[in-house]
Amino acid sequence: MLTYSFEDKGKDSLYEYLYKQIKNDIISYKLSPGEKLPSKRAFAKHLNISTITVENAYIQLLAEGYIYSVPKSGYYVSDISSTKVLKEERPTKDVPSKADNSEIFADFTSNSTAKDSFPFSTWTKILRQIMSDYEKELMVRSPFAGIKLLRNAIADYLYQFRGMAVDPEQIIVGAGTEYLYGIIIQLLGREKKYGVEDPGYQKITRIYQANQVQCAHIPMDENGVDIRALEDADADILHISPSHHFPTGIVTPISRRYEILSWAAKSASRYIIEDDYDSEFRLMGKPIPSLQSIDVADKVIYINTFSKSLSSTIRISYMVLPKSLVSTYKEKLGFYSCTVSNFEQYTLYRFIEQGHLEKHINRMRNYYRIQRDTILTCIKKQKKYNQTVIKEEHSGLHFLLQVETDLSDEELILKAKENGIAISCLSQYSYLPENATEHTIIINYSGIMEKDIPEAVDRLFLSLWNE
């Protein structure tokens, strides 16, 4: 089998180095066109590296056209003498990260919000008003936590629509939740061990890793994080999304919520980061109270974003600190400038205050309900519907489709791609192999155009079995 030594990798990551080595061998014809590359698993074992590393290297090579994939068979070396390799042709331009994005008919992997749904005319009308009404205020530096008017509006909103009694003093506004996660690490300390859900939203792990912070991956049961595993993991901080877990869709019931709060109350150093990112889009039943609202021990940092409910191109998120952390925050991190511009802070303040956010969310909830119902109807019409199970469809903006099939998850993804459908599987979101579930597709429906749904579902079902 192909063998590479990683001794000279220098500052490259393992995957980067592997990618370069293989690429060089392809360019120099050490690997011949049409030659089969080792399977990811075998190659990883052989090189004593992780499968993910090999996978990342293969994906990069695939995207750049150095290799191609044959479904149910594997990866093969491209004939580069005929292929024009993007990267070398346009040295100073952006290299598209996916070479064949244009062939995608529907993308069930994207969690971006529906583009046309953003209340553009209302937003820009308010922004225009703000530019005349607040000319002076727009030029006054925002407090580190965000302008008072916006924090008041958020507090009112949380009280009315989420039943949370929050002092505006506890609210910190920032340019996106990813930014706020980094700030939380600075607030709570990097010597702490951060527990994250497994499976879970991969970016959260990446952020902790980029900050070189110790991360524990806590397995989930059907009610959310497994409490015994949590105790065993010896984590200080637990980062969870109990309202609607991504990707499993689990809504943590109230009894488990109390168990989680009880875990936190047992030690002074323990805190919970509650990411409530799409709680607005619960489509059925009464929302379950947030952890923050039933926490009496001052242990919960609540975090939410407007990028999900408005548009991913507006970068405004916020967190609600426990009262006991407010003064610590001011002292330790109050010197930071607020990362959101005044123009957007004032616009969002008025947008909320005039009731537009509420209206917009109601409208979107209906929109997503129709979206979901249309997809479910299309799925139920499929001949092979009885070989699938739909799971966790009551919350927005995704659900799960479990499939009885002989194909592996990798094969499912490749076959769907050939049919113009981008999908991801639950197993891809598991950090530890023992926490992975096979044959479960995540259906993110927020970014699919309604008119494309019937064809998208047909194409998806075409890809699920080996025929």
Next chain:
Amino acid sequence: MLTYSFEDKGKDSLYEYLYKQIKNDIISYKLSPGEKLPSKRAFAKHLNISTITVENAYIQLLAEGYIYSVPKSGYYVSDISSTKVLKEERPTKDVPSKADNSEIFADFTSNSTAKDSFPFSTWTKILRQIMSDYEKELMVRSPFAGIKLLRNAIADYLYQFRGMAVDPEQIIVGAGTEYLYGIIIQLLGREKKYGVEDPGYQKITRIYQANQVQCAHIPMDENGVDIRALEDADADILHISPSHHFPTGIVTPISRRYEILSWAAKSASRYIIEDDYDSEFRLMGKPIPSLQSIDVADKVIYINTFSKSLSSTIRISYMVLPKSLVSTYKEKLGFYSCTVSNFEQYTLYRFIEQGHLEKHINRMRNYYRIQRDTILTCIKKQKKYNQTVIKEEHSGLHFLLQVETDLSDEELILKAKENGIAISCLSQYSYLPENATEHTIIINYSGIMEKDIPEAVDRLFLSLWNE
């Protein structure tokens, strides 16, 4: 002397704990109203902590009204039975960080830009255009590094006005330099030792400390950071502002620049962060080339902001990575969303492209030159002008005023404050006592109203001697 043990301080910082201990003793009348507190230096020595820690605790107590200061004498315990302590009276409102801000006539400590100078009507006109011209693009998620149009515009700008040949691929746009510093730590690694200028801009040290990264304070000579001290400090990364150092105003000459580059070239792990924050406002002579533009070893991360040249309420900064770090950045940190909203990215792009930035900077350069000349004229008219020396006045937006006086720096600051003038001294920006210079006032003039200058200078000079 007062003695406190720091054994039970728990998670508090030293200063926070000390502040709480003294406050408790005042509230419980263990310290009586009118009782004198120990001098900062003696107290620090007695408790075996740094003078800065004591100073911070005193400032907090002073701001909250628990103690008061008597010029030339020291700090005394307030009579809290009669004083209404702000913090306890208004539990849910903002506590003003300075109790007596309203009495300040002119603030020479603020580095905020002139409020009325922002080209508000041009900016809002373009923002209005953008809202109609780019409706679709505004809803498309920005690449992690910022939208291409803006990065192209920045690259063109740097080429034309700073002589820097930069590929737009090297540019990363983010919500403020403080945010980008945090990202650089993630890029270069937190196991590195970061060298900062001493004296220097305090926020930089605070950011490294908040990120729990090891920091070395490198003393300055008249040409910038001291190379021998730099070698001795064993730092990996050097964070400097060679174009115009704050607060000393030093412009590092070209020979020293090469020495600094040569230091960096000696080891693979060494990098330079070049903060070029106000290079646009050099008021005399030809600008010296940036380190980035004479660096052939790919060692310089160049960083600059539009918050300084436009408005501190617009949070857009950028950095230029060395070419060799571009792919590392993509892999390690490319998953982060860009922190600047599309509305502002597109507006800034067009603002630069249509030449408004250039015009604005020219206009501001003239404005600041007049501002500086007016202040210098007013200073030269003072009777006691011959007991002062003006230093480093050729770059914007501050210069130094060295004073022959018997007053200590603390007394200078307090006396000026009594006269309604906020000032800061060079010594306050030194981290290590041995790097401190006494009797040198920093005159930040960018935020002073022109009409207030004569009175502000009169009031300032009234405060400089003990009479």
